[in-house]
Amino acid sequence: xxxxxxxxxxxxxLLVSLITGCGKTESSSEKKVTIIFGDQVANVxxxxxxxxxxxxEFMKKNPDITIEFQGSDHxxxxxxxxxxxxxxxxxDVFWIEPSMLSEFSENGYIYDLTxxxxxxxxxxxxxxxxxxxxxxxxxxxxxxxxxxLPCYYYNKEIFKKYNLEVPKTWDEFLEVCKVLSxxxxxxxxxxxxxxxxxxxxxxxxxxxxxxxxxxxxxNGEKSFNNDNFIHAYEKIKELSDAGAxxxxxxxxxxxxxxxxxxAGNAAMLDSGNFACRDIENSEIANKVGCFSYPLIENGVTxxxxxxxxxxxxxxxxxxxxxxEAKKEAIFKFFEFYYSEEGAQIVANTNMLxxxxxxxxxxxxxxxxxxxxxxxxxxxxxSNQFQPYGYMATNVADTxxxxxxxxxxxxxxxxxxxxxxxQEIRY
Numbered sequence: 001x002x003x004x005x006x007x008x009x010x011x012x013x014l015l016v017s018l019i020t021g022c023g024k025t026e027s028s029s030e031k032k033v034t035i036i037f038g039d040q041v042a043n044v045x046x047x048x049x050x051x052x053x054x055x056x057e058f059m060k061k062n063p064d065i066t067i068e069f070q071g072s073d074h075x076x077x078x079x080x081x082x083x084x085x086x087x088x089x090x091x092d093v094f095w096i097e098p099s100m101l102s103e104f105s106e107n108g109y110i111y112d113l114t115x116x117x118x119x120x121x122x123x124x125x126x127x128x129x130x131x132x133x134x135x136x137x138x139x140x141x142x143x144x145x146x147x148x149l150p151c152y153y154y155n156k157e158i159f160k161k162y163n164l165e166v167p168k169t170w171d172e173f174l175e176v177c178k179v180l181s182x183x184x185x186x187x188x189x190x191x192x193x194x195x196x197x198x199x200x201x202x203x204x205x206x207x208x209x210x211x212x213x214x215x216x217x218x219n220g221e222k223s224f225n226n227d228n229f230i231h232a233y234e235k236i237k238e239l240s241d242a243g244a245x246x247x248x249x250x251x252x253x254x255x256x257x258x259x260x261x262x263a264g265n266a267a268m269l270d271s272g273n274f275a276c277r278d279i280e281n282s283e284i285a286n287k288v289g290c291f292s293y294p295l296i297e298n299g300v301t302x303x304x305x306x307x308x309x310x311x312x313x314x315x316x317x318x319x320x321x322x323x324e325a326k327k328e329a330i331f332k333f334f335e336f337y338y339s340e341e342g343a344q345i346v347a348n349t350n351m352l353x354x355x356x357x358x359x360x361x362x363x364x365x366x367x368x369x370x371x372x373x374x375x376x377x378x379x380x381x382s383n384q385f386q387p388y389g390y391m392a393t394n395v396a397d398t399x400x401x402x403x404x405x406x407x408x409x410x411x412x413x414x415x416x417x418x419x420x421x422q423e424i425r426y
Contacts, residue, residue, distance in 0.1 A: 033329040034066045038094035040077050044069040050351040057345055058336045065329045078393045085109050092320035093330055095145055095312055098133050098389045105136045111321035114140045116331050125338040125355040133385050134313045142313025143334060147352035148386045149273040149308050149376055150199035151290045158267040166291050173294040174242045180267050181243030188244045189266035194254035195400045200270050201236055202387050203293040203307055208232040209300030210387050224424060225417040228300055233406045233413030240407050250408060273372045277350040280368045290371050308383030310354050352376055398423040
């Protein structure tokens, strides 16, 4: 059976060597052009397969253009990226945190994409509001990379064995965790060594009005240490108190947590659409379902508010844009990436396209991805940008650490909120 993938539009690795070789340019008089493309993962072909596959097809169609990927783990990226600005060695195109767009644009490091994307029809590939977070003073400085849709994957056989239903509300979610824990089954696979793996915890803050107050908080008009955010931390504590995580949660990372789930040693996996391909290629693919974060009745925003936008934008260095031949090649790639054909290639890798798409997904061949598509297209949801990418990196990292601190019993909710407040003011 094939399911229609409706128009997917999302408001969502880094470089191996940002310092050396990234500023390479081609003479506009030469026929062949090489684009140095930086991504926030160490192995672009494996971890950003959607981008890799689109690029390979693009190069087949355009043999005069070569795309060279440079990637490294996200934690190394930000510092290297900033160092590259000092040596004028930024990649030609690169993934960037949305919170960095203002600084990079003000300093002239990145190119204003507004007129080129309008003239080429690229901007029309997205729904209204999708690109807002990439705008600085009314100008567009980034285009969406990948969709960020946090969710929980669950093992249907384990749920069936213990007569459990997919939880719809927070109280039901806690009860599922309690039942599984009492039976000696790890409810949720999660790894504290990857402090950034806080996608679904961020959803709690979204429900407690993160985007209602964060601008005022960052401007110093309000404090991060407020009642609503303390309530959000309390929800994280409730999960730990319900026995949601294994005793070794402190000593494993996110990738090990995936393996725990795929081995059938946990009932659920805290992740997102980006883990779909790993699950799809596993032996338990036909046993896996997924659901969005359970509804919290006493939150600040509408109950059906969740993270469901793009993860981070691709920016173009001003240096690359100053080379007309290179700029032409870059925008030619963007035209293909956000086209219907490019979107289908992305979907074929079990990733949700960021641009409008009306293609199909084979539900028999890709049962997990088909469910992700259905989850994304569920009516009634208000999709928000990922909060983690909205703040400066140091603040976002402190926030992630604070959530883990509460989950592991190292901080009280009040202490956690104050740590983030102090980092903002530092």
